[in-house]
Amino acid sequence: MRHRVGEIVCAAAMAALLAVPAAAGSNGTVDAIKKRGEVVCGVSTGQSTGMSTLDNKGDWQGFEVDFCRALAAALLGDATKVKFAPLEFKVAFASLQSGAVDLLARTATWTFSRDAELNLDWAGIYIYDGQGFMVAKKLNVSSAKELDGATICLTGGSTTELNLADYFRTNGMSYTPIVGNAREQNQQNLEAGRCDVYTNELGGLASSRTAMKNPDDWVLLPEVISKEPTGPVVRQDDPRFRDIVYWTLATLIAAEELGIKQANVREMASSSDNPEVKRILGTTGEFGAMLGLSKDWAVRMIEATGNYGEIFDRNLGQGSPVKLARGLNRLWTDGGLLYAPPFR
Amino acid sequence: MSTRISTAGQPFQAAPQHAWFRRLMAWARGNLFPTPFDAALNLVIVALFAWLVASMLPWALLDATWSGGSRADCTGTGACWAFVLSRLDQFIYGFYPAAERWRVNLAGTVLILGLAALLIRAVPGKRVTGLLMLLVYPPFAFWLLKGGFLGLTGVQTDRWGGLMLTLVVGVSGIVLSFPIGVALALGRRSDLPVFHGLSVLFIELWRGLPMVTVLFMAIVMLPYFLPAGMKLDSLGLAIAGIVMFQSACLAEIVKGGLQAVPKGQYEAAKALGFGYWRTSVYIVLPQAIRIVIPGLVNNSIALLKDTTLVMVVGLFDLLNIVAAGSSDPRWLGSATEGYIFVGLVFWTLCFAMSRYSHRLEHSLRSRRQRLGGVS
The missing domain is CATH 1.10.3720.10 (MetI-like)
Structure with a gap:
């Protein structure tokens, strides 16, 4: 999510240099995927816990991975028709630009300059992340406002450092930074008591907590001091493909709101009386065809991966070892930010 | 030394042991303890090494967990070799693919055998083996690993x-x-x-x-x-x-x-x-x-x-x-x-x-x- 500033500048420079549309034609990407018979999805190099990792059998697992599978099910009718391309952050944007992958489903924060300069589009936001704090439970700290004078572990050369400095200056507090160069080092520093607090994105902190010897000894503070919206990234050359990616995400969210689950989607498709459910699942209307998809695209998709809530729970939430709270990633009806436009 | 007196009764057994021991002592005196400073230095190094092994051993071997399906199975205080x-x-x-891994094993075994034949001096036919390894092995290994033709799945x-x-x-x-x-x-x-x-x-x-x-x-x-x-x-x-x-x-x-x-x-x-x-x-x-x-x-x-x-x-x-x-x-x-x-x-x-x-x-x-x- 947050990476060394130099790498971002490098990637941006590369992309700016290469800002040539790779495939001309308005439906280039969709046609290429259909012809190829699989979606090529750029993910992390297996090191993004809960988002994209390899399991014991060597299969990809994670939130981003499930999003790619959902997209493949929506577009091609088969969630297995997806190829995962592991990309280091420094080659990720350039690989998308060059056409080596169809989309990036990795933790790339949506920012103004990236959107404006890279000739890329974020097709929605699937995780609202942000920088938070982890402390030992025995310190009895309940708010980041109580951290005046604390020693704080963080990763050097990243925007984490800048956000932290801003937050402490704004609140008139002081701190001593202990700079590590990787998550593992920061975890060890915290566990060994070299610092009182570790600051990183909430998703990363939740993973770090799982990696601790005794995860129950550590708590995440409620304050979130930065915005880190991440979502699927596509090229700007195929607006139709962007729509399909966006509506894949929106439909997963709408499905959670309407109670459509992996287990009951077939049943709801045949028996539900809710007009919106009927439109989504293709029982009435020709909504799939409007995007060039099959009539039952949403049925196949939800059958393959479940709705947003199920995907989150399985990979990041209470159903996973990470146990990340939903936080901002709750539905708008529950006080979160997830909101799908109406399906009509 | 007392050994000399006690071994006097059984000279056939004790003589070689005695020579061996004396050689070892001579080597140690010459190489490990030539001066008091060297002796002290060597003892410190040996002590440090022993301390290192003693502090690593419980974590690395004694308390380690050797089997399990996830980190949760590693409940001990030692390493999680599982x-x-x-x-x-x-x-x-x-x-x-698991069903095709014998191909990797075969390619690896042939490589090890070929290298052994080249590196061990007693094995004859170095010239033939060398030519085989340089000219025949690479295409053979490529075919074995990549497959897709001559009967192997790609x-x-x-x-x-x-x-x-x-x-x-x-x-x-x-x-x-x-x-x-x-x-x-x-x-x-x-x-x-x-x-x-x-x-x-x-x-x-x-x-x-x-x-x-x-x-x-x-x-x-x-x-x-x-x-x-x-x-x-x-x-x-x-x-x-x-x-x-x-x-x-x-x-x-x-x-x-x-x-x-x-x-x-x-x-x-x-x-x-x-x-x-x-x-x-x-x-x-x-x-x-x-x-x-x-x-x-x-x-x-x-x-x-x-x-x-x-x-x-x-x-x-x-x-x-x-x-x-x-x-x-x-x-x-x-x-x-x-x-x-x-x-x-x-x-x-x-x-x-x-x-x-x-x-x-x-x-x-x-x-x-x-x-x-x-x-």
């Missing part, structure tokens, strides 16, 4: 990974860059301006580029120059990049060896009526390469360690597949064990290469002394 053991197949074969290179991928990249890098490097070194010393110029250009270009940049350009820039839809094999790109880079470095090493061969050797060959190629192949190169063996092995070790950079083109070599494994939510917190395992594997491979070069130098030196040649 992480390495339960994912060992993945670390060795990557994503290679396994795309993006399914390759782990130690197997590290060895494929390392071995092909070392084997392919050697002839190219030698040719470049000869070209650089050539009197023909075109060959000389091209060799210098190639060497300076590739040697001046960082390896990561070469791989980065291959994966990011090449698609722009290729027709739309055409995709090159990532592994092929990675190996090509490594070979270019390494052969340029190797050329400079061999050039050093060529410069060290006395001018008299060239002149003597000329006087005997040898042409350029025969002078190079029979007189100059054997001497030049013998001189630069340490440099060549050093280069090979560096190459093997550079293979971890193939992650840039999206390939999971040993290091990266282990790093990925320790990010799996079920194995979080196992990074230490993973990195120790990778370190041990790389160290073993590099140490073996280093020992072999040492032995080779030694045997070549003694042969040269026997023959009374130049030194």
